Amino acid sequence: MTLEQIKEILSDGATGYFATTNGEQLEVRGWQYQFAQENKFYFMTTNTKDVYKQMKTNSNVAFSCVSNEYNVRISGKATFVTDAAEKEEAFAKVSAQVQKMYENASNPIVEIFYIGSGEVKVSKGFDPIEVVKF
Numbered sequence: 001m002t003l004e005q006i007k008e009i010l011s012d013g014a015t016g017y018f019a020t021t022n023g024e025q026l027e028v029r030g031w032q033y034q035f036a037q038e039n040k041f042y043f044m045t046t047n048t049k050d051v052y053k054q055m056k057t058n059s060n061v062a063f064s065c066v067s068n069e070y071n072v073r074i075s076g077k078a079t080f081v082t083d084a085a086e087k088e089e090a091f092a093k094v095s096a097q098v099q100k101m102y103e104n105a106s107n108p109i110v111e112i113f114y115i116g117s118g119e120v121k122v123s124k125g126f127d128p129i130e131v132v133k134f
Contacts, residue, residue: 001122001130001132002132003039003120003132003134006072006120006122006132007036009067009068009070009072009122010033010036010041010065010067010068010072011067011068012033012034012035012093012095013032013033013034013095014032014033014065014067014072015030015031015032015033015065016030016031016032016033016063016064016065016066016067016072017029017030017031017063017064017065018030018031018043018051018061018062018063019061019062019063019064020051020054020055020058020060020061021054021058021060022050022054023054023057023058027050027051027054029051031043031063032095032098033063033065034090034093034094034095034098035093035094037090037093039116039117039134040114040115040116041063041074041114041115041116042090042093042094042112042113042114043063043078043112043113043114043115044091044094044098044102044110044111044112044113045111045113046102046109046110046111047108047109047111048109052111055078055080055113059077059078059079060075060076060077060078061075061076061077061078061115062074062075063075063115069124069125070122070123070124071121071122071123071124072120072121072122073120073121073122074115074118074119074120075115075118075119075121076115076116076117076118076119076134077115077116077117077118078113078114078115079113079114079115079116080111080112080113081112081113081114084105084106087105087106087110087112088105088106090105090112091104091105091110091112092105094112116134117134118133118134119131119132119133119134120132120134
């Protein structure tokens with residue numbers, strides 16, 4: 001399976017679970033994947049949440065969901081978008097529901113990040129797991 005095929009499987013706005021570490025143990029919470037572009041899988045949060053602080057301390061993260069009958073697990077390092085133009089471009093692609101909550105990319109609490117290097121594990125039913133590094 002290729003990364004492009006995985007992007008087709010992974011629906012924009014898919015809901016799943018996002019994992020970080022608080023330094024002692026893993027923390028998992030419900031989360032919404034936003035979109036993929038090139039070799040980057042984008043997400044969003046705010047800098048007022050513990051999850052943001054955890055990612056700044058330890059950038060190793062994971063996201064897992066079921067999308068189009070496939071189990072998809074993405075793991076790697078979180079990288080925050082700091083360039084204003086790139087942040088605006090990414091914000092324009094996040095779900096309408098999220099855009100409505102935060103209004104615009106220049107909102108001082110908005111943090112857009114991506115997993116840009118890591119691996120995706122994909123399986124369907126009882127088929128063997130396929131691993132794609134990116």
